[in-house]
Amino acid sequence: MLRASLSLLLLLAACDRxxxxxxxxxxxxxxLEMAALKAGVIxxxxxxxxxxxxxxxxxxxxxxxxxxxxxxxRYDFGLExxxxxEEYCRGEGTARRVGDKLILHFSGRSQCLIVARYxxxxxxxxxxxxxxxxxxxxxxASLEGVVFPRLPSGPRGPEDVRDRDGSKICIAGD
Numbered sequence: 001m002l003r004a005s006l007s008l009l010l011l012l013a014a015c016d017r018x019x020x021x022x023x024x025x026x027x028x029x030x031x032l033e034m035a036a037l038k039a040g041v042i043x044x045x046x047x048x049x050x051x052x053x054x055x056x057x058x059x060x061x062x063x064x065x066x067x068x069x070x071x072x073x074r075y076d077f078g079l080e081x082x083x084x085x086e087e088y089c090r091g092e093g094t095a096r097r098v099g100d101k102l103i104l105h106f107s108g109r110s111q112c113l114i115v116a117r118y119x120x121x122x123x124x125x126x127x128x129x130x131x132x133x134x135x136x137x138x139x140x141a142s143l144e145g146v147v148f149p150r151l152p153s154g155p156r157g158p159e160d161v162r163d164r165d166g167s168k169i170c171i172a173g174d
Contacts, residue, residue, distance in 0.1 A: 017155040050075055050097055053161060054123050054148035059082045065123055065148040066161050066170035072093060077104065081146045089137035089146075090163065110135045114143065122149045147170070 054065040061082025070076045078092035093106040102123055106112040112133035117124040127145045136143065162170045 005029075013114070045073070047119070050095070050102065050118065053151045055130070055151050055161075056149055058145065063146055064161055064169055065150055068170055080163045080169055081141070083141045087137075087141040088137060089133075089141050089143050090169075091136040106133070106136060112136055118131045120150070122147055149172060 051067045051069050054067070056063045061084065063079075063081040065077060065079040067075045067077045073096060075095045076092070077095045079090070081089045083089075090109070091106045091110060091112065093104060095102050097103075097118065100118055102116045102118045103116075104112075104114040104116055106114075109134060110151050112130055112135065114125055114129050114133060116126070117156050124147045125145060129142070129144050133143055156173075163169050
């Protein structure tokens with residue numbers, strides 16, 4: 001019994017030697033992200049231009065965000081999110097990009113400011129937004145958690161997209 005215990009202690013001590021080299025795969029997020037970028041699995045958001053049409057259809061309607069070039073530092077945008085036949089949010093304003101975020105500043109009477117995630121393929125509004133953003137919505141509608149996936153460019157530009165009433169959602173940049 002003593003011999004078995006001593007053998008076990010020596011074995012454990014050998015496993016805990018500081019000079020022992022363990023081969024491990026580098027699984028840090030940066031290396032995984034770099035591999036995914038190289039393989040084309042994910043898009044390098046830093047190399048994708050922001051202007052474009054972002055849209056998602058669902059059983060309650062259609063969520064649309066269009067972004068047009070602004071003055072080089074900022075973009076112009078318009079959005080509409082539908083939550084049924086009578087519930088919706090609508091607004092427009094200016095946006096600017098900061099890393100992987102889009103800062104959406106709504107114009108007009110609303111003081112709404114939203115910091116959305118941008119990954120090149122979609123714009124995702126966080127699950128909690130400023131209370132002032134409620135002014136952009138009617139009834140029980142809210143912009144909280146709305147995601148706008150990018151649509152591939154087509155013959156129609158974002159400037160031609162219409163809301164549920166037939167009005168243009170996006171105004172061409174100045």
